[in-house]
Amino acid sequence: MGHPTVIRSLGRLLLLCAAVVRPSAAHAVVRQPPPAPPSAAIASLVRALDPSAAGGHDRALLGAIMRFYTDRHFEPAWTDARGFTAAGERLAQAIASAADEGLDPQAYPLRHPDAPTPAALAHADVQLSFVALRFAEDLAVGLTVPGAVHRDDAYARRRIKGDSLLRALADAADAETDPGRALLAMAPRTVGYVRLRDALERLRAIERRAGWGVMPAGPALRRGTRGPRVAQLRRLLEEHGDLGIPSTTDRTVAFDETLAAAVAHFQERHGLLADSVVGRATIAALNVPVGGRVEQVRLGMERARWLPTVAGNRWITVNLADYRAFVFADSLPVFETRVVIGARNHKTPMFVDTLTHIVLNPAWNVPPSIAAKEILPKLRRDPDYLVRNHMVWVGREIQQVPGPWNALGQIAFMFPNRFNVYMHDTPAKELFALPDRAHSHGCIRVQRPHELAELLLRPEGWTRARIDSVIATGRRTVVTLATAIPVRITYATAFAGSDGTLQFRPDVYGRDTLLSHAIRQEQQRPLPAALR
Incomplete structure (x- = not known):
């Protein structure tokens, strides 16, 4: 046999062997595509989020989530191939301590990845970021929108910068510091809030012992x-x-x-x-019951979250439920006085404003509502009513001229606001002896106006003797403050006194009931559909 014949025979033999060992198409091995990288799964999930379908609170948070992950090219922040990282676990643990801050842990549900698949890990990572943001905002500025809870509440709703916060938490994790501690630091740092948090812990310990x-x-x-x-x-x-x-x-x-x-x-x-x-x-x-006191403390903590940071080292706070006003300097109370507040049908609103001037020997411009409901009917029955009460017509309005008879007394503390509410002296001194001091038309009557004026005007170079001498003239005198003073009109039925003692007050305006209901509603809001 020649070489060509041998070569052809060997070739046919090799082809036959190849046919024997080659698997059929039906038994071919199917190669799986490589698993998608975590960033791809996160990108898919984040792009599926729909801020337009979320409620007011969550809409801004979802926008922050999208910016945060986009900026980091959809890389995971809190998970690795096995589940939550140590930083992610610490963040989750901080959220789980929500009850210590008077919040409901069930409002911040977290699901650990049930399998280390890219989709499960992406869901856990993004969900943790969203829940951390929701917890941070509730902790820092409150669950509720103040004006939505009480119509007579003019506190401005504040927001957190969600993507900036997430970046800071992620940076803390990268630096091997505790992002959970950084998250809890979002809580108010005021003495009043910290004391309420401590009181909440004590009351819950009593509750666990059956009250x-x-x-x-x-x-x-x-x-x-x-x-x-x-x-x-x-x-x-x-x-x-x-x-x-x-x-x-x-x-x-x-x-x-x-x-x-x-x-x-x-x-x-x-x-x-x-x-x-x-x-x-x-x-x-x-x-x-102790549970009722726990709820009051929780409401006090929520209202403390509403309050913006005070600019400067001196401010005035009025607690309507306590019927008291305070002056703080460098976070310490330096003055307090009893006050009379609006009656239950003339509730004094809650708001933040700025004291700009003090009026000595003020004139009282009778509000149209009081004139129509109270003054004019009396005037129709008694033509001399205005004269006997030192009142005159000024155009179409009634004014009570300055003097000891004036409804504003001798001193008025003015912080212009849309409610036309301010603090002032009063000739009706007997009301300050009552435990229930809700008797005004809405303004705040001060028991110690002369001492308050002396304290506030001292930096302006005024003395008590000078104040008294100007009042003695009977002439209306406006003293403009060189440095305006923040004023916070608040309402707290649970608070720590100046000595740290836990205090409770009756809910004179029924505002606790409204706030408690609003908090329950907020804590029941579900997570966005893609993150449940």
């Missing part, structure tokens, strides 16, 4: 009273922290001076007449 006892109804208790209800009163005051001295066997049934002082302390803390008599109002306050 405090109940005071049975019966006749009023006072010094000298004896019996089992006195013993129960003593136990309750110890539970509430107003009576710290352990009782002896002999004292448990006797209403002695120690118990009287503890009752007065409890009454002062709850805005009641501190007469050491345990009547209906005191028993009602004792019997508010």
Whole structure:
């Protein structure tokens, strides 16, 4: 056989062998495409988000999410091939502590990746970013929109810069610092907020121990009273922290001076007449369940989040529910006074403004509503009504001329606002002795106006003697402040006093009920559909 023949035979043999070992098409191995990189899965998810379909709060947050991931080319921030990174876990743990800040952890649901697939990891990464933003905004500026909760509330809604915050948290993670701690630092840092947070922890500890006892109804208790209800009163005051001295066997049934002082302390803390008599109002306050006090503290924390940072080192705060006004300097209270606020049908609004001038010997321009409802009907019955009340017509308006009879008293503190509400003196001094001081048409009457004016005008070179001498002239005098002073009109039924003692006040305007409902509504809002 020649070489060509041998070569052809070998070729046919090789082809036959190849045909034997080559698998059929039906049994061919299907090659899977390589898994999509995490950035591709994140890009797909982020592009599927629809801010236009979200509610007002979430719309801005979703826009921040989209900018954040776009800027980082859709690289994951909190996950790796196995799940959450250590930084992601710390961020999730911070969010899980929402209850410590008076927030509901169930409002911030997080789902750990159930499998290390690109889609599951992308979902976990973006969801954590969104929930962290929602938590940060709720923590920093409040869950609720103040003006939507109370119509008579003019606090401006503030926002956080979501993409900037996420970048800062991611930078903290890259620097191996704790992004969870950075997230929790979004909470207000004011002394009042921190004290409420501490009080919330104490109250919840009491709640876990089944709360405090109940005071049975019966006749009023006072010094000298004896019996089992006195013993129960003593136990309750110890539970509430107003009576710290352990009782002896002999004292448990006797209403002695120690118990009287503890009752007065409890009454002062709850805005009641501190007469050491345990009547209906005191028993009602004792019997508010600890859960009710927890809710009041949570509402106080929410209102603290509403307040903007004060510019400067001096400001005025009025707590309407407490019927008191304060001057703060370098975050410390340096002055306080009782106030009378709007009656329940003339509620004083909550707002932030700036005190620009003080008027000595002010004239009162009677608001048209008061003139129509009160002055004009009296004038029709008594033609001399205006003269006897030192009032005159100025064009089409009624004005009460300056003097000790004036409804504004001798001093008015002016911070122009759309409500036409300001602080002023009053000739009706007797109202300051009442525990319930909601009696004005909306303005805030000050018990110690001369001392307040002296304090505020001291940097302007004024003394008390100079103030009194100008008032003695009877002439209206306007003193413009060289440096305007921020004024915050607030409403808090739970707060820490100047000595740190936890205080509670009745909900005189019913605003707690409205706010509690609004918070429940906000905490039930679901996550955007793509992130559930």
